[in-house]
Amino acid sequence: MNKILFSVLLFISALFSAQKPVQVAFLSDVHFQDLYGSFSDHEFKGIINPKTGKPTILRTMDSQLHSTRIFNENYLAFLKALDDIAAKGIKIVAMPGDFSDDGQAYNLRGLHRILQKYHETYGINFYLTTGNHDPVGPFRNDGGKSDFLGKEGKALGIYSKENIGTSADKVITKDIAESGYLEILNELKDFGFSPKKEDLFWSTPFDNNSFKNYSYKKGLQSAAYSKRMYEVTKGFSVPDLSYVVEPVKDVWLVAIDGNTYIPKNINESFENPSNYKGASIGYNNVLTNKQHLIQWVKKLAAEAKKNNKTLIAFTHYPMIDFNDGATSELTNVLGEKKWQLERVPQEEVARVFAEAGLQIHFAGHMHINDTGISKTGDHILVNVQVPSLAAYLPAYKILTIQSPDKMDVQTQILNEVPNFDELFPLYEKEYNALQHDTTKILWNKDILKTKSYHDFMLFHLKELVRLRMIPDDWPKDFIEKTKNLTGEDLLLLIQNKDQLKEKAIRSEDFKKWSFDDLLLDVYKFQSADELAKKDIPEERLKQYEMLEKLYKMHDSEGDSLIQQLKSVFTILSLLSHGDPADHFEIDLKRKEIIKL
Numbered sequence: 001m002n003k004i005l006f007s008v009l010l011f012i013s014a015l016f017s018a019q020k021p022v023q024v025a026f027l028s029d030v031h032f033q034d035l036y037g038s039f040s041d042h043e044f045k046g047i048i049n050p051k052t053g054k055p056t057i058l059r060t061m062d063s064q065l066h067s068t069r070i071f072n073e074n075y076l077a078f079l080k081a082l083d084d085i086a087a088k089g090i091k092i093v094a095m096p097g098d099f100s101d102d103g104q105a106y107n108l109r110g111l112h113r114i115l116q117k118y119h120e121t122y123g124i125n126f127y128l129t130t131g132n133h134d135p136v137g138p139f140r141n142d143g144g145k146s147d148f149l150g151k152e153g154k155a156l157g158i159y160s161k162e163n164i165g166t167s168a169d170k171v172i173t174k175d176i177a178e179s180g181y182l183e184i185l186n187e188l189k190d191f192g193f194s195p196k197k198e199d200l201f202w203s204t205p206f207d208n209n210s211f212k213n214y215s216y217k218k219g220l221q222s223a224a225y226s227k228r229m230y231e232v233t234k235g236f237s238v239p240d241l242s243y244v245v246e247p248v249k250d251v252w253l254v255a256i257d258g259n260t261y262i263p264k265n266i267n268e269s270f271e272n273p274s275n276y277k278g279a280s281i282g283y284n285n286v287l288t289n290k291q292h293l294i295q296w297v298k299k300l301a302a303e304a305k306k307n308n309k310t311l312i313a314f315t316h317y318p319m320i321d322f323n324d325g326a327t328s329e330l331t332n333v334l335g336e337k338k339w340q341l342e343r344v345p346q347e348e349v350a351r352v353f354a355e356a357g358l359q360i361h362f363a364g365h366m367h368i369n370d371t372g373i374s375k376t377g378d379h380i381l382v383n384v385q386v387p388s389l390a391a392y393l394p395a396y397k398i399l400t401i402q403s404p405d406k407m408d409v410q411t412q413i414l415n416e417v418p419n420f421d422e423l424f425p426l427y428e429k430e431y432n433a434l435q436h437d438t439t440k441i442l443w444n445k446d447i448l449k450t451k452s453y454h455d456f457m458l459f460h461l462k463e464l465v466r467l468r469m470i471p472d473d474w475p476k477d478f479i480e481k482t483k484n485l486t487g488e489d490l491l492l493l494i495q496n497k498d499q500l501k502e503k504a505i506r507s508e509d510f511k512k513w514s515f516d517d518l519l520l521d522v523y524k525f526q527s528a529d530e531l532a533k534k535d536i537p538e539e540r541l542k543q544y545e546m547l548e549k550l551y552k553m554h555d556s557e558g559d560s561l562i563q564q565l566k567s568v569f570t571i572l573s574l575l576s577h578g579d580p581a582d583h584f585e586i587d588l589k590r591k592e593i594i595k596l
Contacts, residue, residue, distance in 0.1 A: 022092070022251050025085045026314065026397040027078075028364030029098040029388035031133065033059070034110030035075045035423075039173040044158075047151060051425045057106075060155055061427040062434065063147035065443045065463040068367055071101060073420050074390035077453060079114070080417045081389055081396055086122040090398065092247055093124055094255070095191075096364040096386060097131025097316025102143065103179040108134075108187040115191055125247055127192035129255035130184065131316035131365065132279040138238040138261045139180035141273035153429030180273065181239035182225055192255055193241055195219035201246035204228055205296035211246065211307070232289050236263050236270040242293060244300055251401065252304055254313040254358075256293060260285035281342060282317030282365065283349040294356055301357025310404045314362040318343075320350045320372030320383035323526075324578035326571045333567045338473045340366070350374035354381040359588055360407070362399070367391035369411060369529045371579040373593060380591040384409055385581075392461040393528035394453065405589045408596060411531065411582050417453035424448045441467060458535060465523050466516075474519075478564055485515040487543060493562065494554045505546070513540055522572050529581035541576075548573045 035056050038045050046057035059071040085093060100107045118124045136143070142160045146167045150156030157167025160177035185193050195202035199219070201211040206229075207222040221227070229237045242257040259279035268275040279285070286293055297313070304311040321327055321344050330339050343366065353361070354376045362384045370385035387395040394414045401407045431445050443463055450456040470479060487510030491500070500507055521544075524532035533541060548569040556562035580595040587594060 022248055022401045023088075023090045024092045024094055024251075024253070024312065024399045024401075025088075025090045026094050026096060026362045026384075026386045026399065027081060027085075027389070028096040028316075028362075028386035028396075029069065029131070029367055029390060030078050030095065031069050031071065031074055031098055031101040031388070031390045032078060032107055032111045032114075033057075033071050033075060033101040034107050035072060037106040037110045039106055039171075039175045041175065042171055042173040044171045044173070047149060047426065049423065049426055051422050056423065056426070058149050058423060058426065059145065060147050060149050060430055061447070062430065062440070062443055063145075065447075065460065066468050068464065069101075069388060069390040070457075070460055071390075072423055073417070073453070073456065074388075074394075076420055076422075077389040077394055077414055077417045080414055080453075081412075082114070082118050082124075084412065084414075085396075086118065086124065088398075091123055091125060092253075093126050094253060094314050094362065095126065095128045096314045096362055097129055097258075098133045098364060098388075099128055099131070100134040102136055103134040103184060104143075104177065105175040105179060105183065105187075106173075108179060108184065112187055112190075115188075119190075125196070127245060127247070127253055127255055128188060129192070129314060129316060130181075130241055130257050130259050132259060135180050135184055135259075136178040136278070137180065137273050137276045138259075139271065139273040140183055141178045141180070143178045144176045149426060149430060153426075153431070153433035181241060185225055185239075185241060189223070192243065192245060194223040195245070199245050199247060200249060201252070202243060204243050205240065205292055206230070211303070230290070230292055232261060233263055233266065235266065238270070238276075240290070240293075242296070246309070250309050252300065252309045252311050254297065254300060254311060256297070256313055256315040258282055258286055258290075258293075258315040258317040260290045262289055280365075283315075283319055283345045286317075287346070287348060287352065294352055297353060297358055298356035305357065308404070310401055311358070312360050312362070312399065312401075313358055316363065316365050318345055318363040318366060318372070318383055318385060319353055319358075319361050319381065320345065320374050321347075322366055322368060322370045322372060322383075322385055324370070324529075324574045326574040329567050329571050329574070333564060333571070334473055334475075347374075350381050350383070351376045354379035360384075360399075360586065362386055362397065364388065368527050369393060369395060369531055369581050371409075371529075371581045371584065371593065373579055375591065380588065382586055382593065387411070387528070389414060391527065392457040392524070393531055394457050395531075406585065406587055408583070408585045410596075413454070413531065415452055415454040420453040420456060421448075421450070443467070461523060461527060462520055465520050469523060470519060475564075478561070481561055482515040482565075486511050487513045487518070487540075487547075490515065490518075490547060490565065491550070493565070494550055509539075510543055512537075513543075518544075518568070518572070522568070522575065525572065525575035529578055530576070531582055532576070544569070544572055544576075 045055040049056045064070045115126045144159030146157040148156040157165045157170035158176045159165040201214045202219040232238050240257050244254045261276040367388040369387045372383040374381045386397050398410045447459045488507045551566040551569045583596040585594045
C-alpha cells in the first residue's frame with residue numbers, strides 16, 4: 001500500500017514539476033564596462049582606489065552625468081541583477097543588446113567571464129542579441145575614449161592607435177578598438193550566437209533547416225560567420241547575427257539582430273569600417289534595408305503555430321512608439337530632432353511584424369520602462385520596453401509563460417546594490433581637479449552623498465536633465481521665461497483669485513515646487529512610466545492633474561507661452577497614464593493587457 005501511495009505522490013509531483021511555468025529574465029542595455037579588466041598588450045590596469053586597494057579602469061563622473069547611461073556603477077548593478085535572478089531560480093536570461101559599452105575586446109572578455117561563471121555555478125543559459133553599441137559598426141574599427149579617469153583626478157585618454165585622440169595623457173591598446181561582428185561572434189558564441197548541444201532547436205534566417213530535421217551539427221554549420229551575410233545595399237555585404245533557439249520544450253526565443261548598417265558612400269569599399277551609418281534608428285531602417293528579417297519572422301511564426309511552439313522575440317530596438325501617445329505633442333513643442341524622436345518607430349513597423357505573426361516582443365535601446373500595444377485587424381503585438389541597469393529607473397523584466405495564450409510580465413527594480421559607492425573616493429579627486437577648470441560647468445557633488453543605488457540613479461537623471469536634456473531639448477526662450485516660475489505662478493497665469501476661490505483652490509499650496517521640478521518629473525515619467533509615481537510627492541501629482549485640466553480649458557490663442565505650457569501638461573499627462581508597465585498579464589486570446 002505504501003509503495004502504491006508513494007508512486008501516486010511521485011507521479012503528482014512529476015506532473016506539477018512538468019507544468020511549472022517557464023520564466024525568462026530580460027536584461028537590456030547593461031553597457032558592461034570591465035572595471036577590473038586588463039589589456040592584452042599594455043600593463044595599465046587602471047588607477048588604485050583608496051577605498052578598495054584595487055586598480056580600477058573607470059570613466060569620469062563628468063562623462064557619466066552628460067550621458068544617458070552611467071559607465072561604472074552598472075558593473076556592480078549587473079552582478080546584483082544576476083545574483084537576484086539566480087536566487088529566483090530562473091535559468092534563461094535574454095539580453096536585448098548593448099550588453100557591452102562599444103564592444104571593446106577587454107569588455108567582451110570580462111562579460112564572457114561573468115556569464116560563464118553564472119552558467120557554471122547556477123545553470124543559467126544566456127541568449128544575447130546585438131545593439132548599436134555592440135558592435136558600433138559591422139567591422140572592427142579603431143577608436144577610444146578621452147574620458148577615462150587618470151591620476152590626480154584628471155581625464156585620461158585610452159585609444160587603439162597613437163594618432164587618434166587629443167588627450168595629453170594617454171594609453172594605447174588594441175583592446176579599446178570597437179569590435180565588429182566577427183570578433184563579437186568569436187568571443188560570445190556560447191551565449192546564443194551559436195547553438196549549444198542541449199538546445200532543442202537553433203536556426204538563422206539564412207538556413208532552411210526545419211526544426212523537425214534539426215541536428216546540432218547542422219546548427220553549428222549554420223552558425224558560421226561566412227553563412228550569416230546579406231546585402232544591405234547592392235554590393236555591400238554585412239553580417240546579421242539573428243537566430244531562433246528552443247532552450248526548453250515548446251518555447252522559441254527569436255533573437256532579432258535589428259542593427260542595419262547602411263553605407264554612407266556606395267563608391268567606397270564594403271570593407272571600410274568607417275563607411276557605415278550608425279544603427280540607432282532601429283526598425284525604420286529594417287523596413288527599407290533588411291526585409292529578409294520580416295520574411296523570416298513570418299516563416300517562424302507559421303512554423304511555431306503549426307507545431308504548438310510559444311514564440312517570444314527580443315531585439316534591441318522598439319517596434320512600437322514608446323511615448324504613450326505624446327510623440328506628436330513633443331514634436332510640436334520641441335521639433336522632430338529632439339527627445340530622441342528620430343528613434344520612434346513608424347506605425348508600419350508594428351503593422352508589418354504583427355501581420356507576420358509576431359505577438360510578444362521585448363526591446364531595449366531607449367533605457368525606459370514602457371509597454372506598447374498595437375492592434376491590426378485580428379493581430380495584436382505587445383512591445384515591452386526593458387529598462388537599463390545603467391539609467392533611471394534601474395530594473396529588469398521577468399516573463400512568466402503560464403500558457404501559450406497567457407503570460408505575465410513583472411518589473412524588478414534594483415533599489416539596492418552592494419558597494420555601489422565604492423568608487424566615490426575617486427570621484428572626489430576628479431571633482432577637486434575640475435574646480436580649477438573654468439571652461440566646464442561643475443557637476444553637483446551631492447551625488448556622492450546618495451545612500452542607495454536607486455537614489456544614485458535618480459540623482460544621475462536630475463543632473464542629466466540639468467546639464468544636457470534641458471539645454472539640448474527645449475527652446476532657449478521658453479526655458480528663460482519659465483526657469484524662475486513656481487507651481488503657484490503656473491496656476492496664476494491662467495486663473496485669477498476669484499476663479500480660484502470659486503473652485504476652492506489654494507494657490508499657496510502650489511508654491512512648494514518649481515518649473516524645474518515639473519520638467520524633471522516629465523523625464524521621470526518618460527524613463528520609469530507608472531513607477532515614477534513613487535518618486536514624486538502625491539500632492540504634487542494631484543496638482544499636476546488639476547493644472548492639466550485648467551490649461552486644457554483655457555483659451556490660449558495668441559499666447560505662445562500658455563500654448564507651450566499647455567503642451568507640457570498634456571505631455572506629462574500622457575506619459576503618466578500609459579498602458580500598465582509594472583506588473584501585468586498579457587492575454588493573447590482576449591487581446592488585452594491586465595494590470596496586476
